Amino acid sequence: MASKFINITLKIWRQKNGTTKGGLETYGLNNVSTDSSFLEMLDQLNEQLINERKNPVAFDHDCREGICGMCSLYINGRAHGPDTGVTTCQLHMRTFKDGETIYVEPWRSRAFPVIKDLVVDRSAFDRIQQAGGFVSVNTSGRTIDANATPIPKADADKAFEAAACIGCGACVASCKNGSAMLFVGAKVSQYALLPQGKVEAQQRVLNMVRQMDEEGFGNCTNTGACEVECPKGISIENIARMNREYLKAIVTED
Amino acid sequence: MSKLDAKIPAGNISDKWTDHKDHLKLVAPNNRPKIDIIVVGTGLAGASAAASLGEMGYNVKAFCFQDSPRRAHSIAAQGGINAAKNYQNDGDSVYRLFYDTIKGGDYRAREANVHRLAEVSGNIIDQCVAQGVPFAREYGGLLDNRSFGGTQVQRTFYAAGQTGQQLLLGAYSALSRQIGVGHVKMYNRHEMLDLVKVDGKARGIIARNLVTGEIERHSAHAVIIASGGYGNVYFLSTNAMGSNVTAAWKTHKRGALFANPCFVQIHPTCIPVHGTNQSKLTLMSESLRNSGRIWVPKKKEDAEAIRAGKMKPTQIAEDDRDYFLERRYPAFGNLVPRDVASRAAKERCDAGFGIEANDTNEGVYLDFSSEILSKGRQAAFGQGDHAPSDAKILELGKKWVEEKYGNLFQMYEKITDENPYETPMKIYPAVHYTMGGVWVDYNLQSTIPGCFVAGEANFSDHGANRLGASALMQGLADGYFVLPYTVSDYLADEIRTGKISTESAEFEEAEQNVRNQINTFLNNNGTKSVDSFHKRLGLIMWNKVGMGRSEQSLTEAIAEIEALRAEFHKDVFVPGSAEELNPELEKAMRVADLMELGQLMAQDGLQRKESCGGHFREEYQDTEGETLRDDENFKFVGAWEYKGDDIRQEELHKEALNYEFIKIAARNYK
Numbered sequence: 065m066a067s068k069f070i071n072i073t074l075k076i077w078r079q080k081n082g083t084t085k086g087g088l089e090t091y092g093l094n095n096v097s098t099d100s101s102f103l104e105m106l107d108q109l110n111e112q113l114i115n116e117r118k119n120p121v122a123f124d125h126d127c128r129e130g131i132c133g134m135c136s137l138y139i140n141g142r143a144h145g146p147d148t149g150v151t152t153c154q155l156h157m158r159t160f161k162d163g164e165t166i167y168v169e170p171w172r173s174r175a176f177p178v179i180k181d182l183v184v185d186r187s188a189f190d191r192i193q194q195a196g197g198f199v200s201v202n203t204s205g206r207t208i209d210a211n212a213t214p215i216p217k218a219d220a221d222k223a224f225e226a227a228a229c230i231g232c233g234a235c236v237a238s239c240k241n242g243s244a245m246l247f248v249g250a251k252v253s254q255y256a257l258l259p260q261g262k263v264e265a266q267q268r269v270l271n272m273v274r275q276m277d278e279e280g281f282g283n284c285t286n287t288g289a290c291e292v293e294c295p296k297g298i299s300i301e302n303i304a305r306m307n308r309e310y311l312k313a314i315v316t317e318d
Numbered sequence: 319m320s321k322l323d324a325k326i327p328a329g330n331i332s333d334k335w336t337d338h339k340d341h342l343k344l345v346a347p348n349n350r351p352k353i354d355i356i357v358v359g360t361g362l363a364g365a366s367a368a369a370s371l372g373e374m375g376y377n378v379k380a381f382c383f384q385d386s387p388r389r390a391h392s393i394a395a396q397g398g399i400n401a402a403k404n405y406q407n408d409g410d411s412v413y414r415l416f417y418d419t420i421k422g423g424d425y426r427a428r429e430a431n432v433h434r435l436a437e438v439s440g441n442i443i444d445q446c447v448a449q450g451v452p453f454a455r456e457y458g459g460l461l462d463n464r465s466f467g468g469t470q471v472q473r474t475f476y477a478a479g480q481t482g483q484q485l486l487l488g489a490y491s492a493l494s495r496q497i498g499v500g501h502v503k504m505y506n507r508h509e510m511l512d513l514v515k516v517d518g519k520a521r522g523i524i525a526r527n528l529v530t531g532e533i534e535r536h537s538a539h540a541v542i543i544a545s546g547g548y549g550n551v552y553f554l555s556t557n558a559m560g561s562n563v564t565a566a567w568k569t570h571k572r573g574a575l576f577a578n579p580c581f582v583q584i585h586p587t588c589i590p591v592h593g594t595n596q597s598k599l600t601l602m603s604e605s606l607r608n609s610g611r612i613w614v615p616k617k618k619e620d621a622e623a624i625r626a627g628k629m630k631p632t633q634i635a636e637d638d639r640d641y642f643l644e645r646r647y648p649a650f651g652n653l654v655p656r657d658v659a660s661r662a663a664k665e666r667c668d669a670g671f672g673i674e675a676n677d678t679n680e681g682v683y684l685d686f687s688s689e690i691l692s693k694g695r696q697a698a699f700g701q702g703d704h705a706p707s708d709a710k711i712l713e714l715g716k717k718w719v720e721e722k723y724g725n726l727f728q729m730y731e732k733i734t735d736e737n738p739y740e741t742p743m744k745i746y747p748a749v750h751y752t753m754g755g756v757w758v759d760y761n762l763q764s765t766i767p768g769c770f771v772a773g774e775a776n777f778s779d780h781g782a783n784r785l786g787a788s789a790l791m792q793g794l795a796d797g798y799f800v801l802p803y804t805v806s807d808y809l810a811d812e813i814r815t816g817k818i819s820t821e822s823a824e825f826e827e828a829e830q831n832v833r834n835q836i837n838t839f840l841n842n843n844g845t846k847s848v849d850s851f852h853k854r855l856g857l858i859m860w861n862k863v864g865m866g867r868s869e870q871s872l873t874e875a876i877a878e879i880e881a882l883r884a885e886f887h888k889d890v891f892v893p894g895s896a897e898e899l900n901p902e903l904e905k906a907m908r909v910a911d912l913m914e915l916g917q918l919m920a921q922d923g924l925q926r927k928e929s930c931g932g933h934f935r936e937e938y939q940d941t942e943g944e945t946l947r948d949d950e951n952f953k954f955v956g957a958w959e960y961k962g963d964d965i966r967q968e969e970l971h972k973e974a975l976n977y978e979f980i981k982i983a984a985r986n987y988k
Contacts, residue, residue: 081898097592129729132384149728154729199449203492207444209444211460211461228480
């Protein structure tokens with residue numbers, strides 16, 4: 065592949081911490097390889113800022129191969145930027161034109177407060193998981209043989225597709241209601257589709273939804289933005305499945 | 319007298335672990351809540367250990383530097399997890415997994431540990447399925463398997479190319495359950511910066527809250543380090559950006575021996591380097607070698623034409639392709655172990671047959687066209703079409719490949735802008751995993767009493783080369799099935815100890831130590847960024863302590879790293895303050911440790927005058943370029959003792975390796 069170099073202008077959200085006000089700052093950056101990932105471009109900007117003895121831009125990132133879910137960023141008004149089916153770390157600069165101005169903001173949602181610059185606090189997702197996102201089986205290894213319970217391939221595949229969620233929060237950031245129902249729906253679905261998850265299905269969905277509401281996430285009004293922006297293509301079918309599970313649970317609750 | 323007592327139980331290999339467990343001491347349920355355990359790291363080993371110990375009723379504190387325990391780098395493991403289930407009825411057994419792993423490690427791993435790993439491997443799969451991990455299944459509803467390198471059976475369980483993700487999310491769910499009921503307290507965005515020892519025992523850690531910058535003291539009756547490997551010493555590796563050696567290295571500096579640091583795994587199938595601003599390398603799973611064939615052109619002029627962009631790989635006739643792994647290793651073909659495959663790729667590129675048009679011409683093809691045709695034809699027959707058209711074969715074949723490896727193909731296309739369904743992938747070896755780590759005995763306890771080390775952070779199970787799909791197995795085996803027994807044995811003597819105070823002189827000294835290091839960096843007022851030094855360290859490591867090493871290159875590396883380290887401490891610039899989220903400060907602390915470790919890696923490579931597994935000393939090879947081990951002089955674990963700031967002073971201790979149950983032999987995959 066032939067790499068090119070482009071010059072860009074960046075408008076980046078800078079905010080010292082969670083208690084001070086932030087704003088957009090403008091930076092020029094030259095000689096960006098089109099083979100660079102978006103985060104490598106930010107590395108390049110930070111190197112430039114450090115050499116100018118300025119404070120580099122803080123952003124969350126880790127695996128840089130689209131699976132850990134740590135990177136975020138609202139780029140030109142879209143979660144994880146203009147490409148589809150990718151996280152920000154998989155977004156490449158070949159997507160942008162020479163001379164382009166690129167807007168970079170943190171996830172915007174009440175349940176994800178800004179910590180600094182582009183870094184937000186997504187621990188609400190952890191707390192939802194702690195409320196019920198598990199099968200209550202101890203880790204003794206003394207369970208039944210893994211092949212004792214055949215699971216239809218179609219169910220296993222669907223459960224896997226739901227379980228592929230990386231917990232990045234793009235669904236929440238993209239939703240005008242700040243709803244986390246795609247995230248929660250995916251976890252509820254994974255277990256609802258598998259025999260191992262059936263035993264606690266009722267309590268799980270009630271607990272997870274309750275925690276989701278307590279964290280301040282909004283409700284779903286079926287705009288479908290979450291599904292469009294999800295880097296892993298998690299389907300909103302999972303929200304429908306969660307709603308069915310929830311209704312079933314609420315009417316049969318003791 | 320050696321300092322190293324591996325505490326391997328007596329008896330037959332297949333009875334050791336069972337007998338040992340039966341005689342370990344226990345802590346009664348009523349005493350467990352009075353006992354504190356710290357777990358550093360929440361990957362497969364850390365999360366599974368914290369969850370299991372929490373379930374038992376201990377009071378666990380778990381730490382990770384990421385914003386959530388679910389982000390730990392185990393999540394990125396792609397291909398699979400081995401288990402000796404023999405579901406495919408192809409002759410697998412616990413013994414065979416044990417044997418393959420010892421042989422794969424080039425006879426530099428401990429027999430007893432590896433056998434235990436093979437014994438519990440089946441339980442891991444049972445456990446994960448019970449937790450709702452959605453492994454791939456066949457149409458009959460039973461679990462599917464595939465092959466990995468260094469084996470002739472199908473024992474690898476998988477979930478598309480996201481097996482690590484699914485296993486980690488399983489462990490994370492078990493951990494979350496324990497956090498929910500209050501048995502585990504989770505500290506996200508916290509980094510361990512020192513180990514605290516009181517009366518010779520590990521009694522706590524100093525951690526920095528990465529959001530507020532606060533320095534915190536945490537005490538416990540035992541500390542478990544599960545902080546992963548140190549591949550980032552090369553700057554470019556398949557590791558996550560935050561992966562680091564700090565927790566393990568601080569443990570080493572407090573007295574834990576560090577074993578076999580020179581044993582590094584260079585993975586054969588990664589996307590080649592593209593440019594100087596690149597921050598990491600991306601793995602293409604070994605599972606692809608089930609279906610892909612590795613080749614370079616037979617003729618140098620073809621390779622040159624490809625590099626110049628004048629020819630496409632698809633234009634090279636079948637007879638003009640050199641499938642060099644199939645040629646050199648017909649018995650295992652494309653599924654030779656990673657070290658062997660990497661060296662073979664390097665040999666072809668060094669000889670001028672590389673196909674990538676970058677500075678070093680380093681790249682070979684991984685080609686799926688044969689598999690697409692054969693699986694496409696199979697699928698057409700399966701649909702009852704016994705005379706399928708070429709187009710139909712292609713269509714069905716691509717669909718089959720997509721189902722097996724779709725996410726990997728998508729990753730490849732996003733990074734390279736090339737479609738691997740149409741043209742072969744370009745790949746080259748990259749640093750992936752580190753077999754070396756903190757020395758531990760059979761109980762996974764380091765040379766510091768009360769300090770246990772698990773997963774990639776320890777050295778224990780993979781010898782000089784790890785087989786594919788064995789890291790996930792080891793991480794979960796350590797956390798779910800080994801530590802709960804061995805840590806309890808240690809803690810049985812602690813039930814009368816009571817709460818450990820953090821107000822002691824030892825905690826004070828450790829905290830001051832951390833504060834001094836932070837202040838030194840922030841007041842350094844140098845001129846260069848942390849990354850600029852890290853990149854230079856990486857280049858020294860890759861060129862001189864990489865795939866091929868020699869006495870000369872290692873000696874040069876030691877001197878160059880020493881000089882770089884001095885320059886780093888003199889001239890690094892760390893902006894910002896200590897009391898805020900400061901990623902540059904975090905990196906500076908990590909790179910300081912990676913530099914010290916890098917030097918020790920070179921020293922370890924220098925003393926090991928043999929080639930084995932991933933450690934290829936150019937002086938020690940046979941006429942066909944295969945590794946030449948020296949069992950007479952080097953059949954030992956080399957464990958280093960810290961002796962102060964000057965890494966050259968570290969002292970080598972040797973743990974002899976005895977092979978009682980496997981006949982040691984030259985490794986042969988031909």
